[in-house]
Amino acid sequence: GENVEQHPSTLSVQEGDSAVIKCTYSDSASNYFPWYKQELGKRPQLIIDIRSNVGEKKDQRIAVTLNKTAKHFSLHITETQPEDSAVYFCAAYMDDYKLSFGAGTTVTVRA
Amino acid sequence: GAVVSQHPSWVICKSGTSVKIECRSLDFQATTMFWYRQFPKQSLMLMATSNEGSKATYEQGVEKDKFLINHASLTLSTLTVTSAHPEDSSFYICSAISGGRTDTQYFGPGTRLTVL
Numbered sequence: 001g002e003n004v005e006q007h008p009s010t011l012s013v014q015e016g017d018s019a020v021i022k023c024t025y026s027d028s029a030s031n032y033f034p035w036y037k038q039e040l041g042k043r044p045q046l047i048i049d050i051r052s053n054v055g056e057k058k059d060q061r062i063a064v065t066l067n068k069t070a071k072h073f074s075l076h077i078t079e080t081q082p083e084d085s086a087v088y089f090c091a092a093y094m095d096d097y098k099l100s101f102g103a104g105t106t107v108t109v110r111a
Numbered sequence: 112g113a114v115v116s117q118h119p120s121w122v123i124c125k126s127g128t129s130v131k132i133e134c135r136s137l138d139f140q141a142t143t144m145f146w147y148r149q150f151p152k153q154s155l156m157l158m159a160t161s162n163e164g165s166k167a168t169y170e171q172g173v174e175k176d177k178f179l180i181n182h183a184s185l186t187l188s189t190l191t192v193t194s195a196h197p198e199d200s201s202f203y204i205c206s207a208i209s210g211g212r213t214d215t216q217y218f219g220p221g222t223r224l225t226v227l
Contacts, residue, residue, distance in 0.1 A: 034215070043204060043218040044155065089154060097143060097208055099216060101154045 002027045004092050006102025014110050019077040021105045023090035026071070030092040033066060033073050034099070038087045047088075048075070080109045113139045113209045117219035124195055125227055131191045132222045134205030140185035141207035145216065146178075149202040161188045195226040 003026040013019050025033075031052040036044035050057045050064045050073065057064050061080075066073040073092075077084055090102040114137040124130050134144055142163050147155040159180050160168045167180035179191040188207075192199055202223055206216040 036218075041202075041221075041223070043220045045218075046215065049215070097216070098145070098157060098160060099155075099206075100157075103154050 002030055002092055002100040004090060004100045004102045006090050006105060008105060009103065010106045010108070012108045012110060013080050015080060015082060017080055019075075019080050019084070019107055019109075021075045021088055021090065021107075022072060023074070023092075023102050024070075024072040025092040025100075027092075028068075028071060033064070033090065033092050035062075035064060035075050036089045036091065036101075038089065038104075040087075044089060077107075080107075082109050082111050085109045113207070113215075113217040115141075115205065115207050115217045115219040117205055117222050119222060120220060121223040121225075123225045123227065126196055127194055129191055129193045130195055130224060131189055132203055132205075132224075134188045134190070134207070134219050136186045136207045136209075136217075139207075139209045141188075141209070142185060143208045144182060144188040145206045146180060146188075146190050147204045147206070149204060149221075151202075155204060158190075192224065195224070197226045200224055200226045 006023045034049035037047045038044045048062050048064050050066050061078045063076040087104045087106050089104050091099045093099045116135045118133045144161040146158045149155045157170050158173045161180050161182040163182045163185050169175045182188040202221050204221040205219040
């Protein structure tokens with residue numbers, strides 16, 4: 001099955017700085033890569049996703065890049081704000097829609 | 112966007128009893144629903160895939176006789192934790208695939224199960 005590794009496990013940034021989270025996946029057949037934000041005790045919320053036919057996608061302060069050759073993808077958050085503090089999960093799946101999640105990154109934005 | 116609900120949001124039960132958790136897609140038909148378990152400070156682990164009208168598919172290591180899944184309609188899947196024990200205490204989250212965008216999973220709010 002798919003194995004997704006995520007780094008770092010914790011990330012502390014100053015408000016206004018950028019945050020970058022990196023993930024690698026094992027199965028070259030994976031073709032869909034969503035990122036979720038989860039606040040304590042709440043459901044994961046999809047913040048951005050990318051499919052294997054594109055290399056980059058941006059939505060306001062959030063961007064995701066995908067390198068299929070290296071089998072890694074990254075989340076970039078610019079101009080971080082305190083409300084960006086949460087746990088972020090990357091995930092990957094193939095055509096069977098079963099998601100494999102990374103271990104998560106706890107992001108803390110210092111005011 | 113698509114909305115998924117879960118009931119109850121939290122439950123406390125005694126060891127040895129069974130607990131049923133409902134997952135509903137409120138504004139779309141979900142042919143496939145997924146059940147995850149999340150322990151504190153850990154990631155989401157897929158337990159099983161639930162397809163309407165057929166038997167659920169369980170991930171390796173998940174006991175199908177302990178975690179009974181029923182997907183009776185296109186909007187409802189249930190997870191029953193049978194003979195619950197303290198180690199079953201966890202956050203259980205369901206998700207559903209919308210028929211319009213089959214690769215986007217919408218998550219329910221989760222159910223916090225505490226077994227005493």
